[in-house]
Amino acid sequence: MYRYDEFDEALVRERVAQFSEQVQRRLNGELSEDEFKPLRLMNGLYLQLHAYMFRIAIPYGTLSSNQLRQLAYVARTYDKGYGHITTRQNIQFNWPRLEDAPAILSDLADAQLHAIQTSGNCIRNTTADQYAGVAADEIADPRHYCEIIRQWSTLHPEFSFLPRKFKIAVTGAEEDRAALRTHDIGLRMRRDADGNPGFEVMVGGGLGRTPVVGVTIRDFLPEQHLLSYLEAILRVYNQLGRRDNIHKARIKILVQSVGRDEFARMVEEEWAQLRDGYLTLPQEELDAIAHYFTPPPYEALEDTPPELQLWQSTSPGFGAWMNENVAAHKQPGYAIVNVSLKPEGGVPGDITAEQMEVVADLAERYSFSEIRATHEQNLVLPYVRKLDLMAVWQGLQEAGLATANIGLISDMICCPGLDYCNLANARSIPVAQEISERFADLSRQRDIGPLKIKMSGCINACGHHHVGHIGILGVDKKGQEYYQITLGGSAENETTLGNIIGPAFSAAEVGDAMETIVETYLDIRQEGESFLETYRRVGQQPFKETLYAAH
Known part of the structure; x- marks a missing residue:
């Protein structure tokens, strides 16, 4: 895995010193909260309902044992003894004190960890297939490209104040385990007819208030042009993305407004000025970064002992x-x-x-x-x-970490919701816990088969509810917490957005609604058919009829 060089080390230490001074000025009253807010966000520090929250970057989701131990130390020393893994492969601490923020960053820097660009209108942590480098279906290992993107995007002077936050995901496999089409840019590794590596480039995906499935604007981009093409996309977005309306500021709105073909044309026009310039990746640099990700010293072993x-x-x-x-x-x-x-x-x-x-x-x-x-x-x-x-x-x-439920109904994505977040309309965690307890029988979960529930406490969709096989969205109805249900979403190869099934359910009704949806599926599925396959075959009507029969 990648290890810091002297430039990384100096950058992170300088950032710790800068933020330490800024925190002290806030504590001394020299900075108001409004003045401090953009400074803390640039360092991953949020102010939530009850306390600050620190979001720590885990570049493309990769950690060493020493780094995870250091995160444990931070959790125990400065928080309430736990952390929360996020949908951007980062980790969040929900209860740090402001006065401890400099010490936390300093301790993290000791393990080559930081919180740079985990918030703000910049290029966020690049995510990747969690099986990168080891997947049986992999075309090529994407991790060194992720590292190249990290180095290029960190504190990029042109893209530090974009119209809105910007997210990039990369995979090297046929199966999409990185939710590519839900990102501002999704990169899927390909090889051309001669076996040369490159990327299919997808742009304009995103969830939130206006969910959109990303579109392909280039079928194959040679690897040496990765940064120049990304820069061309970001320049077009930075110039034309809306800054007058936060809800219309994401690149997905720009792509929708001008159309895929016109957006692709603008990117190609911009790229023509950058294509063979200083951003072209020399082979020796590609090789040098790839060297960090050489396979470990595997043993020659029998495959089925x-x-x-x-x-x-x-x-x-x-x-x-x-x-x-x-x-x-x-x-x-x-x-x-x-x-x-x-x-x-x-x-x-x-x-x-x-x-x-x-x-x-x-x-x-x-x-x-x-x-x-x-x-x-x-x-x-x-x-x-x-x-x-x-x-x-x-x-x-x-350690209580061997629950055999990966990909099953209790393996839910869930945002922190109203228990922590001041943007949320409803609590997510208690609903997730109830569903988990209702479907605790693992033999029953295996009979149900692959089923992804994704839950968000508000329209910002941090829980990716739009692309859940079953999506749950917390909504406010006259001061009461209700939950809107969508069916048929997917973040996999055939990315689809879920369809709202009908009126929202109260917190007390959500568990029963999940039972009804599952039982309806079990009644109508064909031999070997998954939940998503059944839904795509029959549509929402059978589920709607059973869900609202008593209403």
């Missing part, structure tokens, strides 16, 4: 965990382990300091000291020998 088959047959719990939480690896004899942060009745995405330390220890012993955070609010150990899977499972089980 007999011990594994024995463990699966003699331990039902291990076998269920293997089936749901372990993914195929490109290296024979190895596996990808998904660590569920969605226990029965838990808060989706929350992880305690003690659990962070357990995962860090397991990664150090069994996964070449590397961990990934996922945009679905879980963790991944990317390099586990199949011979070590039993030991890893036992370690996770002792």
